[in-house]
Amino acid sequence: MGGSIMGLGLGSPMARSSSVIHGVIRRFASTRMVDIIGKRIAVIGGVAGGASAAARARRMSEDAEITVFERGPYVSFANCGLPYYVGNVIKSQDKLVLASPELFMKRYNIRVHTNTEVMRIDTRGKVLVVKKTSDDSGESSVWLHPYDELVLSPGATAIKPSIPGIDLPGIFSIRTVPDSEHVRQYIEDTKAKSAVVVGGGFIGLEMAENLHHLGLKTTIIEGLPQVMAPLDAEMIAPVHDRIRASGSELLLEEQVTSFERKDTGGPITVTTAAGKTIESDIVIMSIGVRPVVDLAKAAGIELGRKGGISVDASMRTSQPHIYAVGDAIETENVVSGEHELVPLAGPANRQGRVAADNAVTDRQVRFRGVQSTSVCGVFGLTVASTGLSEKTLKKLGREYAKVYLHPGHHVSYYPGAKTIDFKLLYDPKSGQVLGAQGVGEEGVERRIDVLAVAIQGKMTVFDLEEVELCYAPAYGSAKDITNMAGMVAANFIRGDHPTLHADQVQLGDYFLLDVREQSEFQAGHIPNATNVPLSELRQRMDELPLDRPILCYCAVGQRGYNATRALMQNDFEVYNLSGGFRTYMAAKAANLLLE
Structure with missing residues (x-):
């Protein structure tokens, strides 16, 4: 369906003349066929958002003509699995390809054009100018494709900073299946023994873990004081410890200033602003992504303040009959109300469904927004979060309270219980949940999902x-972590559990009471603390001051809570240190303690 100028070579004078192409568009738009039964749905970009939009559109309409244009060789692939393909955890590239053009045609009657780029969107004529490389010689053809409704899913591209030597062979970014194949092949061909990963975000850490899995000596270089910037610093302290315990090197607050290779086939020298040099056989750049918006911008589609395509809750852009989904768009955070760029597959899939429903039906479907729920595996740890972090709440100037817990992922008497470091953020007046973060070896993602x-x-x-969750000794506790977090927070709001945090008070202003056993105290304690074990507290209350506030703590907070309740009922001004000594040490490692 649609006019064709397939013989128009891009190197010809005609292709070089924009006025000629504009004239063809006008003539085509005035004479194109309009007697089709269903709508013509065009989708630019595949993967999560675009492929979901196309498939959903077919399920909503058997009459629609649906066409997908993907500039890469794969229309639907698991980009979240790319690091694991590099690490040979996923053995076959075929496992990453979720659907081929042939499958789209056979199963959905959707035509897919891969290795095809949409050069221009004519919004008035509702026509796309499409370019395809026809063969390995580089010969190309151009044609015009009409649409009634258009879904943009152009995705995001890896940020490539202007660093001297950035284009040297052996320096890669990972965004596509071919990217991961090139990395695998390079490691095999060069017999690489070492790697530098620049960037400590989700993809960077997954790449570092998988390179380590392959036996490469791996160094992670991160410009910020912590890896995984969306999480709060004290929650990441155990992640830093685990990375270093693996034998990998972690350089924080370091900026790469140059790459250099002195000998052909030799190692790459990575130099930082502090003058440190690292010799590496391969470098992976993973410092973030930016939305691909050039096509949308040229079509007069409005962009948001973060540089992404602006959409409403129906996924509509500022141009009629054009929707946008996925990594390229800005969408509202359900907690903060702020617009964000969230390059995650889950939201992209849901956005694709919403866009398709609105494009092909009379339904008024709305996307609720995002909350950045995410999970990452890091050297045997699971790191997950949802909602707003404390740093974001501070930036927004929003009132909040927090809870730290360090329970086992199931009951302690059942073998194999693993500690989860858990943080809950909530509104101190209404109690509304604002965010949560968890780090541990087992059971983390289940709690964050709740x-x-x-x-x-x-x-x-x-x-x-009151949430009722599954319980058996091998899976959890009768009071799940989720319940306990709610109970601790609710007790604070009710006034039953006065709580303070190590990063919010001057510890020297309080009488520090350590209620752990003497052996625990001797193994390590907060400076200037007095040890009165909880088992002896009721008999030794006369040793404590009534004219000075008491800040008591234990290992993780539970005994401190019991001590606080006992002292409160004996007329002491007392507070419990949230998360106990474990959270104190994490805050200290993150340099968050007030001096």
Whole structure:
């Protein structure tokens, strides 16, 4: 369906003349066929958002003519699996390809053009100018494709900073299946023994873990004081410890200033602003992505303040009959109301469905927004979060309270219990859940998933107290971590549990009471603390001051809470140190303690 000027070579005078192409568009738009039964749906870009939009559009309409244009060789692939393909955890490239053009045609009657680029969107004529490389010789053809409704899913591209030597062979970014194949082949061909990963975000850490899995000596260079910037610094302290314990090197607050290769086939010298040099056989750049918006911008589509395509809750752009989804768009955070760029597959899939429903039906479907729920494996640890972090809440100037817990992922008496470091953020007045973060070896993602649903449902910490979850000794506790977090927060709001945090108070202003056993105290304690074990507290209360506030703590907070309740009922001014000595040490490692 659609006019064709397939013989128009891009090197010809005609192709070089924009006025000629504009004239063809006008003539084509005035004479194109309009007697088709269903709508013509065009989708630019595949992967999560575009492929989901196309498939959903077919499920909503058997009459629509649906065409997908993908500039890469694969229309639907698992880009989240790319690091694991590099690490040979995923053995076959075929496992990454979720659907081929042939499958789209046979299963959905959707025509897919891969290795095809949309050069221009004519919004008035509702026509696309499309270019395809026809063969390995580089010969190309151009044609015009009409649309009634258009879905943009151009994605994002890896940020490539202007660093001397950035284009040297052996320096890669990972965004596509061919990218990962090139990295695998390079490691094999060069017999690489060492790697530098620049950037400590999700993809960077997954790449570092998989390169380590292959046996490469790996160095991670991160410009910030912590890896995984979306999480709060004290929550990442155990991640830093785990990376270093693996034998990998972690350089924080370091900026790469140059890459150099002195000998052909020799190692790459990576130099930082501090003058440190690292010799590496391969370098992976993973410092973030930026939305691909050139096509949209040229079509007069409005961009948001973060540089992404601006859409409403229906996924409509500022141009009629054009929708946008995925990594290229800005969308509203359900907690903060702020617009964000969230390059995650889950939201992209849901956005594709919303765009398709609105494009081909009379339904008024809306996208609720994002909350940045994410999970990452880091050298045997699981790191997950949802909602707003404390640093974001501070930036927004929003009032909040927090809870730290360090329970086992199941009951302690059942073998194999693993500690989860857990943080809950909530509104101190209403109790509404604002965010959560967890780090541990087992059971982390399950708890964060529960909190993600709680945020969607605008639930409060009082609701968390009552949430009924699965329990058996091998899977959890009768009071799940989610319940306990709600109980601790609810007790604070009710006034039953006065709580302070190590990073929010001057510890020297308080009488520090360590209620752990003497052996625990001797193994390590907060400076100037007095040790009165909880088991002896009721008999030794006369040793404590009534004219000075007491800040008590234990290992993780539970004994401190019991001590606080006992002292409160004996007329002491007392507070519990949230998360106990474990959180104190994490805050200290993150340089968060007030001096």
